[in-house]
Amino acid sequence: MTTQQLHEQILQKKSFLCVGIDPDLDKMPAHLLETEDPIFEFNKAIIDATHDLTVGYKPNTAFFEAYGIKGWMSLQKTINYINENYPDIFTIADAKRGDIGNTSSMYAKAFFEDLNFDSVTVAPYMGKDSVEPFLAFENKHTIMLALTSNEGAFDFQTLNVDGKELYKQVLETSKKWKNSENLMYVVGATKAEYFTEIRKIVPDSFLLVPGIGAQGGSLSEVCKYGMNDKVGLLVNSARAIIYASKGTDFAEKAREEALKVQQEMESIISLQFQV
């Protein structure tokens, strides 16, 4: 999917919601546990119930890997299901990968070719040659950690590096990398006041924003400071939507929660973009 197509999807659906898919057997409705592949059945039901309200799905690879081969099979079935049934949805492998060049090439192959995700999240610590192998893929997107939503973000990301916080240095440096137009960035919703500064450095880039919902970030604050003239945001919510109910009505309740977020987004988009 191209960036332009993603922009269009957002205006068409009046939503910049991304639903995080973090399947956890301990949090799933009991009746699903008796099926052959509870993780896939859960994901499929959530996807079918929310696909018209969201522009993206973000499976978190950790929650699949924790279940070994069975988990990896569920991940493959999940991404295939989305690609086959809802090809207009932007897919994110939330994998936080990154290694020396030849290894990053293999990760890129895993997520962009084997699994056919539109994008993958990566960590910046190892620098240019750990990220450029991902950027080499046409119409695929590499979403690099800039400022994350967790408490540990303040351990290193906000340290002062030559008069400028590390996350700003990461943003600025990455703009010089080859095919940097394929970069997007992770910026946590719990740090809305930082968006103004971030938009000065990357005015046009898409920002993937976790931390709405369970982690406590505010949607209106994020939009106030982080939106650009094409929206430019993908706001992720996982637990608050997918675990809205542990009963047989889990998909229905997930839709209700997603709808609440989408309606809030619709009113913001309508106000800002007269659509």
Place this chain on the structure above:
Amino acid sequence: MTTQQLHEQILQKKSFLCVGIDPDLDKMPAHLLETEDPIFEFNKAIIDATHDLTVGYKPNTAFFEAYGIKGWMSLQKTINYINENYPDIFTIADAKRGDIGNTSSMYAKAFFEDLNFDSVTVAPYMGKDSVEPFLAFENKHTIMLALTSNEGAFDFQTLNVDGKELYKQVLETSKKWKNSENLMYVVGATKAEYFTEIRKIVPDSFLLVPGIGAQGGSLSEVCKYGMNDKVGLLVNSARAIIYASKGTDFAEKAREEALKVQQEMESIISLQFQV
């Protein structure tokens, strides 16, 4: 495996070699490609040929993930094979993971419980709460990136943060984390001159040292500056050993290359430790 047991293995085998397992179908002997699971057959042959010369194996998860479910199955078979046949070997999942707390817990579960590795590599960018879930596992080890062997290491890791390079800040800060005695660190062999400074901060920690061999690092330089009074090093070599030959003699040639490194290590250990 405890740190003490790893120290003992090193003195017993007179080796602190770790063989990196980066299976790449394009680099494997042709006759293996006709088997049902070429990746596992390749790994098994390498392991059988080198297990007495090495104290560790480090499968690189990217090289398995690139082959999808089949690759993940080969990873599981490989780690099971090592654990069943060579239980004294220290195993490292080279995965470079790290995410918010509940996600890192799932990664820890994947590598420490489901796959039963002794250790896993992690990235520091997301800070304390992204690493502590790994540290909570008893007799498991978390190997955090400090100063890597690639060119991109100079993009962020060596930037000056309040008068001190970022990688030093990472080392110092991590010492304050809960269960930090379960930490080891990645320090690239291509930066041997940095080891003196690093040893001032983490005198007792094990350092996992990639970059010997294909990446050009020098073993004697690394030992000169990086060794502590219990050796304290795991020196990784992957390509130079496992791809020493593309013929039917690949395992034999891998053994020859591993033996060269082990003998160099033996002379260093004998000199320093009178064993």
